[in-house]
Amino acid sequence: MRLAESANIGPLQGNRMGGMSLAKDYLKVGEEVATALSEGRPVVALESTIISHGMPFPQNLDMARTVEADVRASGAVPATIALMNGRMVAGVAGRDLEELAEKGFSAAKASRRDLAGLLAGKRLAGTTVATTMQIAHLAGIRLFATGGIGGVHRGAEMSFDISADLLELGRTPVAVVCAGAKSILDIPKTLEVLETNGVPVLGFGTDRFPAFYLRDSGHRVDFQVADAEAAADFLRTQWALGMGGVLIGNPIREEDAMEAGYIDGVIAEALNDAEAGGIRGKDTTPFLLKRIFELTNGESLTSNIALVRNNARVAATIAVAFAGRRA
Numbered sequence: 001m002r003l004a005e006s007a008n009i010g011p012l013q014g015n016r017m018g019g020m021s022l023a024k025d026y027l028k029v030g031e032e033v034a035t036a037l038s039e040g041r042p043v044v045a046l047e048s049t050i051i052s053h054g055m056p057f058p059q060n061l062d063m064a065r066t067v068e069a070d071v072r073a074s075g076a077v078p079a080t081i082a083l084m085n086g087r088m089v090a091g092v093a094g095r096d097l098e099e100l101a102e103k104g105f106s107a108a109k110a111s112r113r114d115l116a117g118l119l120a121g122k123r124l125a126g127t128t129v130a131t132t133m134q135i136a137h138l139a140g141i142r143l144f145a146t147g148g149i150g151g152v153h154r155g156a157e158m159s160f161d162i163s164a165d166l167l168e169l170g171r172t173p174v175a176v177v178c179a180g181a182k183s184i185l186d187i188p189k190t191l192e193v194l195e196t197n198g199v200p201v202l203g204f205g206t207d208r209f210p211a212f213y214l215r216d217s218g219h220r221v222d223f224q225v226a227d228a229e230a231a232a233d234f235l236r237t238q239w240a241l242g243m244g245g246v247l248i249g250n251p252i253r254e255e256d257a258m259e260a261g262y263i264d265g266v267i268a269e270a271l272n273d274a275e276a277g278g279i280r281g282k283d284t285t286p287f288l289l290k291r292i293f294e295l296t297n298g299e300s301l302t303s304n305i306a307l308v309r310n311n312a313r314v315a316a317t318i319a320v321a322f323a324g325r326r327a
């Protein structure tokens with residue numbers, strides 16, 4: 001079955017302006033990733049804002065390496081994605097990965113609107129879910145694992161702060177495996193905006209949308225998929241129709257989850273601190289994550305790493321199922 005072509009990059013395509021002009025001219029795919037893709041083998045994209053802005057050094061570097069190993073152990077090739085030296089890189093490795101982890105907040109955070117500016121400026125940047133989806137799609141990668149997506153912030157009716165992740169999911173045909181969204185966000189509004197953008201939300205082995213540190217947000221998903229084969233069938237259908245992204249919620253394992261009353265209190269305090277500090281825009285999510293880490297004495301990080309690993313394994317098994325029956 002041929003997959004419908006996506007017009008994701010739109011006006012850039014076929015628009016020669018001298019020198020580099022096709023989006024793919026700005027793309028560097030690592031050798032191992034390129035070989036796997038050309039042979040139709042399963043590949044899983046991994047984002048890097050979680051490395052630069054989501055976790056402290058050196059645990060972020062350790063997490064990045066461990067998650068890559070998890071993807072491999074589940075039968076797929078990992079492709080960590082970031083911006084480096086004017087290129088979108090799919091397959092960041094070795095010293096480059098270390099540099100991104102060490103730089104932390106002094107690396108840029110690249111969402112969709114930042115992409116051209118950061119490439120033109122040859123900046124080092126972690127890519128958000130939105131930008132990682134864009135780059136994965138350009139490279140030909142269909143599955144992507146992360147921790148949590150960005151969403152509609154609490155108080156968005158005043159601030160209008162809605163993550164570009166939700167719009168990207170509507171337009172770019174990549175499946176994002178996540179542990180739901182944290183309650184630093186307004187989860188019901190996040191689900192509404194996903195619906196508006198035509199994004200199906202699946203529950204992997206559950207009918208509940210997970211809430212990151214918690215297995216259940218109290219909200220339902222649109223479709224429950226029992227296993228990787230069922231998820232792969234869903235994706236094949238979605239993309240045969242020429243449709244965009246899919247969000248797959250994979251709940252944190254029971255033993256890694258946090259206690260609801262406790263984490264809700266911590267999140268409320270972090271939100272107060274953000275308000276008091278006048279934190280806005282793209283700084284909001286990194287600030288809140290850092291505060292939650294501090295307020296829990298690092299306990300949130302342990303859960304966070306556990307859930308990212310869980311998502312990487314599930315994304316890899318879905319990638320294997322997807323590649324299997326496509327071949």
Ligand code: PSU
Pocket residue numbers: 047049050051053054111127128129130147148149150151162163164165182281282283285286289
């Ligand atoms: N949620 C997390 N950890 C993260 C992020 C979200 O638990 O690291 C990052 C992801 O890269 C996500 C981005 O795409 O924050 C969303 O940022 P914003 O709300 O500014 O769109």
Ligand code: MN
Pocket residue numbers: 161162163164281282
């Ligand atoms: Mn925002």
